[in-house]
Amino acid sequence: MLGSPPSRQGVLADSGFGNDPLATQLYALARNRYNGRGPAAARGYLETALDLRPDFHRARILYGRVLWHAGEVAHAEELWRSTLRELDAQAPAKLKMDVLYELAWGEADRGRFAAAHELLAEMAPLAAAEPDLRPALL
Numbered sequence: 001m002l003g004s005p006p007s008r009q010g011v012l013a014d015s016g017f018g019n020d021p022l023a024t025q026l027y028a029l030a031r032n033r034y035n036g037r038g039p040a041a042a043r044g045y046l047e048t049a050l051d052l053r054p055d056f057h058r059a060r061i062l063y064g065r066v067l068w069h070a071g072e073v074a075h076a077e078e079l080w081r082s083t084l085r086e087l088d089a090q091a092p093a094k095l096k097m098d099v100l101y102e103l104a105w106g107e108a109d110r111g112r113f114a115a116a117h118e119l120l121a122e123m124a125p126l127a128a129a130e131p132d133l134r135p136a137l138l
Contacts, residue, residue: 023053030062039069057083057091061098068106077106093126100126
């Protein structure tokens with residue numbers, strides 16, 4: 001059986017994974033491929049997961065990394081920015097931090113350190129509100 005057990009689906013949804021067992025399984029396979037074989041190996045799994053669930057924020061974050069590594073930097077950045085815009089006030093702080101981190105890293109990578117600093121500053125209140133979160137240092 002693909003996906004997560006019903007008892008874990010609420011926990012996964014609260015962490016930005018959504019509640020679609022097939023999309024969650026595709027994300028897990030993509031993450032495994034990304035870590036083991038590199039970003040290009042994860043692309044198809046992520047595209048399928050996002051076809052099933054366009055609002056799957058965790059998959060969108062990882063897909064942005066895949067696009068970044070493929071040289072599709074503008075597309076990756078727009079994907080992360082649109083994900084950040086779509087997150088509501090109730091979204092988990094960890095999810096917002098992850099999107100902000102990707103954007104900040106992209107700015108720093110291109111030498112735009114003031115913009116990266118602004119994004120990192122947005123992470124500070126999120127980290128203060130959640131005791132287990134720490135702002136990233138670049």
